[in-house]
Amino acid sequence: MKSKYLMGVDVGTQSAKVVIFDLDGNAICEGKQQLRKMDIPAPLLAEHPDDDLWDSLKVAFRRAMQRLGERGGRPQDILAMGLCIVRCCRVLLKANGELAYPVINWMDKRLNKPYEYIDAYAGVKYVTTTSGYITHRLTGEFKDTCANYIGWWPMDNDTLDWSTDPAAWQSCNLTREMVLEVVKPGEILGHITQQVAQQLGVPAGIPVVATAHDKAVEALGAGSLDEGVALISLGTYIGAMVHGHANVKDAQNFWPFQASIPGRYLYECMGVRRGMWTISWFRDQFGAAALSEAHDAGVSIEELLNQEAECVPAGCEGLITVHDWAPPSEAEFRKGAMIGFDGRHTRAHMYRSVLEGIAFTMKNHMDKMAQELATPFKSLIISGGGANSDLFMQIFADVFGIPTCRNIMKGSAAVGCAINAGMAVGVFNDYEQAAQKLVRMGDSFVPDINNHRFYNQLNQQVYQQVNKHLDPLLQALSPLVD
Template identity: 25%
Template sequence: MRYVIGLDIGTTSTIGIVLDVSNSKVLATATRPVTLRSPRQGWAEEDPEQWWTNLCEIVPEILAASGIDKSAIAAIGTTGMLPATVLLDDGGAVLRPSIQQSDGRTGAEVREIAAEISESAFIERAGNGINQQLVASRIRWVERHEPEVFARIATVFGSYDYINWRLTGERAVEQNWALEAGFVDVTKDELADDLIALAHLRRDMIPDKVKSADIVGKITAEAARQTGLAEGTPVVGGAADHIASAYAAGVLGAGDVLLKFGGAADIMVATDTARPDPRMFLDYHIVPGLFMPNGCMSTGGSALNWFIAQFAKFEAEKAGELGLSPHQYLDQLASGTGPGADGVLFVPYLLGEKTPIHDPEARGTILGLSLNHDIRHLWRALLEGYAYAFRHHIEVFNEMGLTTTRFLASDGGSKSRLWMQICADALQVPIRLLTGHPGSCLGAAWVAAMGSGATDDWAGVANCVSYGEEFLPDPDRKDGYDAGYARFRAAYALQRGAST
């Protein structure tokens, strides 16, 4: 069989595709929104049942649109944000909302762990630093603030691990969830009891680790009834969304960089050598033998959506009257302003920030406002803020000894021509768009094809996408954006100085 399904359990939406492997063609796609909740400052939570409900609606839709019978699907691959933390009791009930990758509530727990162990020793073993990404910090938070929940924990895993379990009844954690969670000894490539114990968990609470293309189980009768899939269809381990997206984009060689403009903003680079650094995350590449150091910001498209909902309701209504999305309409307005947004600077640390500063207490900051400014300047400043944040990541990669020479852009935010030109100018590098790249679900689908034997070509996924427009940097804007970047870095330093 040559058809596979890829499912993306994303931050802002659930997406599904049907892929014809032999023709490298996406036959159908469907999406449903996901509600990201922040009930308290720095929190980011979602309801795992909403992911499942979305999936049960999406699968019948993409099967019908593709014209493919469910029995012709060779395998299912899943992907999702990393490391979402899902807690189940011994009966399989979800104990609380998922704590998302962008959550910033665990500053005290991170400091507690850092006081107990040497960070240099931890990095050498676990491949990542002691930061808010560690699942151990989240479990300790639950233990401290929700002891009745902690007492009932029987299983801990990630978003797409949860979906795999709902599909197959088998409990497993994909390798990159386990690695970024802080539970893998990279020197041995295995789960380590003592690292799991940092979360005050028993070893049996973390399911066994699997690789992306490993078959974890098959669709159960109940899952088939709810989703419309064929009972017995294989399901593979899946992949982290940012890794799946970069892989599908063709990030395979040294110097290849993907800027991923999703609900959170990500940046990835490929390497054949593990290079642990406390400022960045280290993940396995999907291709065996490779690694993918990467950075992930707590927000991205989610912050743009927040801005529209809170400050641009009038513009959103006007956009609808013109047949545009709110983002497109605001881009049109902001394009009438120049680089630097007439002095307005937006530091987008709205949920704290992950890489490269790892500061859950950082906050969003707007500087330079005057009575002559309006929504145009604020929107452009927000887009420029993420360009500066990407530039910060690239500086760190280069300091780590990683080359960054070829830049690709993917996911929903890359449709903004204004944002792409801002990034090209602020980074002073050409940025090439990808076309026909539906996002992380494509990488998940190709992993399913590899795991099921529908193909044996890891590099074949590149045939599913093509290159689009290239945005060239304007050298005349270099000095202005250099100054803006310096101001961006100084704004955070000033904020931290004021809070200490």
């Protein structure tokens, strides 16, 4: 019997990726393309240039299909593809489905408010998400997943469909004619058109399957289905989440979102905006001096920085990084900060401090969620490219004080896509069976008890106190420079 395949389509803030799996969960091949640098027309605005999401995705598809052929795979054996595109963006479409305005990225302050028409939006027929847009590009259908509508949308998370409350529509400045049809995760959105098939190198007619928003897809693909098992997703936005069974009302320290499993929910606390972007920023701005050293050692600049930072003690000898390079919507005046410099500090201290600051921030947000849910965390799963760093993994284990593991495939969103795709075409009996088959656990890291005790002191006595002291200064600074 010839091998059959499932395809995961994963477009994030920084790259587009297409991964092809066999039905046993083995990643057969991958195509990837970096997205272009974001347009920043003014402070706290962020737009994807031109038609970059689609253009990058086309390249990723062609590369994946080329590699499938090189490995002897047959395109006609692809059963279905699951679609996961970066969440919390706003896409404005013309009546024919083309972009009426550049895709507004989730880091843009306009996303903190409902859609408002301005003259620059002339010709807008539909207001949708990135997944709705890419679904139309692939299939010609005006459909989307019900589970990618987060924030200012009239979505009913109990019925998994559009709200029937007129006030909900009015509060979002939308009407039913301005949005797309929705389907549940694991249902078919449409099929690849003949025209698109020629552009991408895939067979026409392949089912395109709905997933959820990107973090929910990662949670499914990471295997974090059990109670007390939390996923930390290391992306441009770093999020933390656990699965649940109820649409919790009036939660104070987390949001209940639709999960990639229909009828289940994902509880997500506040995260770190521009989280892994901050690490890339540090590498690009301060790593140039280390390039020759990395070349001589035969390692990447990231590997060299990690090796150097492993020699720095926990707490970076007093250097603290506050991760507000992209501030939260409730405090747009905040900015990133590094404090505590003295003559001991090197680039290795700075790099490790960036990593520790992420771990501290996530722990403080996650502790509040765990307390409200009355469910302490018993283990962590870390996904995303940052999980490749043994140093980063150990920092998470030490800061949280619980076992921390990573999967063999760090980009778990693609795995989640394949699970949803397989459910749509009857490959798996249920989501638990699919996760057991496709999710591959990797290395586990045990906390160092001495480091954990020290990190607790540093967090409680210093890190948790920083914002209340910096906020008055940053409130005075913001109107002068923004």
